[in-house]
Amino acid sequence: MLQTAQSMIKGVGKQLGFTDEEIAELLKANAEHQFEIELSTGAKYPAYRVQHNNALGPYKGGIRFHPEVNLDEVRALATLMSFKTAAVGLPLGGGKGGITVNPKTLSAAELEELSRKYAAHLSPHIGPDKDVPAPDVNTNATIMDWMVDEYEKETGDTSHASFTGKSLDNKGSLGREAATGRGGVIALREVLRHLGKNSVTVAVQGFGNVGSFFGTIAEYGHADWKLVAATDSSGGPFCLEGLSATEVDRYKKDTGPLKDFQADGATSITNDVFVGLDVDVLVLAAMGDVITEQNMHEVKASVVLELANAPVNEQAYKYLTDKGVIVVPDILANSGGVIVSYLEWLQNRADEQWPEEKVNAELERYMVAAIDHAYHYATKEQVSLKEAAFALALKRIREGR
């Protein structure tokens, strides 16, 4: 993932005439905090916060708790965040954090102790004007509430603007939970509008937080988008007559793995065949490296929406783009989460709570502007949407605005 992000920055930087020194500067993180957290049980966990670039504003990016978290992954994700916030025109930089831990092995008290110690250790380096973390894989509003409380105990700040993705009772924002999926719907709608397409068949991989909000919001707003496949890690239903995202979502939440979901005319598919489905749009909302040199030849879709981070690797991206497939890049497609995080930060700083309609309207405004700018740049310069998004981001970071 780090290689994919860095090679895009190098390639686009060269096209824009950046010097080798300027490119090297953009690849390097401003600061890397690497430490160990010891719990009262004696167990120790490696922890990280990478602060990549703050030319446009405070560092912004999630904290993930996962057994495979390592410094290179955190660096890659921090780098992507700098370009994501810049590509969508937010006055924020990029950062990312993580702890190498399987949170499922911890008791609730241990999880709280780990979260609080992480925030306490980083408190001199983060804060509303320096670095504003958020939830990511296996972290949530409860964990953000513990962290903001710990940060405020350490620093005396009372604004709650030091973390986003908090619970609603603790100055979180309405609309935050659905924001990434909702942003994905806006991104796809705008791209289809530019392509002059209306009725499309859509397959969603990863019916979790992002994928299920994408599916259910699309179902209500876009009757001409037909959901024909929806999978989780077990697989899931495929049905040419169309599936109800609401029913799939309810089944996943109330009953169990999607491979067992049944509907009239539906068959059960595995994720091995997902990428090669004969559909118009593939929505990748599960994880990274889903389309690679191993399976890129199987893709039949004409649009691929990257809702996970880096689900299409570098080689596959080049291959698909050369074939004329539109890959809507992660830094645009999944930016709804960071946009509403920014809106939460604004609300906290002004001590306000906006109605959900206002949050969604602002999300819409940022997403539409970002996609339109990238589209116009791509058309004018004859480059892909991803190169266009990176080029606009690189320029903004260099100019500091």
Ligand code: NAD
């Ligand atoms: P989640 O854990 O809620 O959902 C992930 C879904 O993917 C689950 O349904 C899981 O069963 C499924 N999955 C896992 N492995 C799979 C596989 N091999 N094949 C098919 N499905 C598989 O996570 P989420 O919050 O929805 O995030 C999904 C992705 O989007 C992640 O890559 C995350 O980093 C990225 N993302 C999330 C946000 C956000 O706001 N939540 C923002 C930006 C990017």
